[in-house]
Amino acid sequence: MELSELYKLFEQHPTITTDSRDCPAGSIFFALKGASFDGNKFAAASLEKGCAYAVIDESEYAVDGDSRFIIVDDCLQTLQLLARYHRRQLGTPVIGITGTNGKTTTKELASAVLGEKYNVLFTQGNFNNDIGVPKTLLRLRPEHDIAVVEMGASHPGDIKTLVDIVEPDYAIITNVGRAHLQGFGSFEGVIRTKGELYDFMRAHIVEPRATAANAGHDSFVAAHPRTVFIDNDNQYLKGISHDLPLTSYGRGDEAGLAIKGHTVSCEPMLSFQWNDARKEADHTAYDVETHLIGDYNLANMLAAVTIGTYFDVAPSQICHALSAYVPSNNRSQFEKTESNSLIVDAYNANPTSMAAALANFETIEAQHKMCIIGDMKELGSVSHDEHQRIVDQLAGMRLEQVWLVGEEFENCSTPAIFRKFDNVAQVKEAIAEHKPQGMYILVKGSNGTRLFELPQYL
The missing domain is CATH 3.40.1190.10 (Mur-like, catalytic domain)
Incomplete structure (x- = not known):
């Protein structure tokens, strides 16, 4: 189908979905592919659930005579x-x-x-x-x-x-x-x-x-x-x-x-x-x-x-x-619990943003401060050096406690007062055993470390 023809259909049905579990009535489903899924396999189901058309790039999944299947060379490129x-x-x-x-x-x-x-x-x-x-x-x-x-x-x-x-x-x-x-x-x-x-x-x-x-x-x-x-x-x-x-x-x-x-x-x-x-x-x-x-x-x-x-x-x-404007999604959020004051920045972390967050946290006046820091992902061959650099920055700060979460920090050389955890589940156990009290706490790490789960326990 020519792009101009597909656009005419889109003008009549201007809602796009790529998820066969979410098929608003009259929408157009695009059968995208990923490492572990093939949207073509769900095209027929999307039509049954209410989609007006299904755009596919494997003709074997089309039903003969059903004009609701639109066959293209590449679904993502067509989208x-x-x-x-x-x-x-x-x-x-x-x-x-x-x-x-x-x-x-x-x-x-x-x-x-x-x-x-x-x-x-x-x-x-x-x-x-x-x-x-x-x-x-x-x-x-x-x-x-x-x-x-x-x-x-x-x-x-x-x-x-x-x-x-x-x-x-x-x-x-x-x-x-x-x-x-x-x-x-x-x-x-x-x-x-x-x-x-x-x-x-x-x-x-x-x-x-x-x-x-x-x-x-x-x-x-x-x-x-x-x-x-x-x-x-x-x-x-x-x-x-x-x-x-x-x-x-x-x-x-x-x-x-x-x-x-x-x-x-x-x-x-x-x-x-x-x-x-x-x-x-x-x-x-x-x-x-x-x-x-x-x-x-x-x-x-x-x-x-x-x-x-x-x-x-x-x-x-x-x-x-x-x-x-009030931030959400665990980005630069301040939370006050019954026990502690928290800065939660646990959606994303890389060496640049981590260093900036720590530098800012260091300027905050508080009697009792601690950091719970999670791994930074996708750093490749420089990962160890970048994590060690963050550890060294933490070591130079006035902090009562530092908790490091994730395998990337495991091989870093750390001061004796630093604690290491394999995952967020272990952190929750540590909090249950001895919950920090009266602390100003920075919680920062990549989304994959799931540190965003911690505020309710702190």
Whole structure:
């Protein structure tokens, strides 16, 4: 079936599913494949459960004479092409976001800010891969004014694949750090891959938009020229941002900054102040008290401020959105239990974010402090060295207790007061035997270590 024909069916049935257990009536099922599953095998079941059509790439699973089976060469590629086709048909302005750390938080903050003025479509959760990105774009509707699409990567070329689908009008790389080194091969590989977003913008910034004519969206982009939002304090990003129109933000007083800001306090919640440096006659400073932990979140906040001001959101609306935002999914959350005060940042962990979290925790004034730290995943051959570096950082901090969780820490050389656990189950047993009391506790690790299960026990 031609893509244009499939799109006509999508216009009539604009709900996409890739899970045969979730088949809304009238939806279209795409039979994707994974390491341990083949969606083709569930195509017939998806139709029985209410799907209007099933897109498959193995003809043996089609029922003769049943026009509800749509046979294509590759289901994933077809999903991606359909998403790009849809994005082009609507012509909605799109902001593309990637980065090692902070991309999900920045996406949510920017979406909250833009939501004060516009109807915004944004990536749900962290559905930022080669499946999640097209599914996000396929949720675009004519009533959306702008879209904020998050793109993740763990291998070279991942971002190029995604930007070729998204075709963003605006872009931001939050930062580059030491994550997924097993897939990227090196830190330089991280920089090159994240930089694929810049490469796309550089190649297309002066070209006409590859979208159908839409007077409203076209005038919006004309009034807000395509740009790259950049953290001026990040030397790695500045080093690869040549030949791009930049809208910058940062902590310093360097000329050319659009938005300037600084941390007021973070004990533990971040409070900050910002001003629009482009308004020479107006030196108004705006104060924001947030629900996010740590000075390291200032860059994410300033990114959202910069995006908001660029798209004409009023300062009062920006401040309201940022102060009202409450993190979820175990990202930079503060919790107070009957026994302890917790900073829970247990969704993701890599050497860069871990070092920043520990540095921030060290600045917090508390009489009794401890850390429960889980493995950092996908670091490949440098895993031992990176985990040892974190252990050494912990050893230099004033902490009463340090608990290390996971096999990666097992071979690290640690001070005698450090305790090691194979898994979170052992940690729960230790808490049951002798629960920490009156402690300020940082809980941080990769999602796979499941440290997010601990707060209810602490």
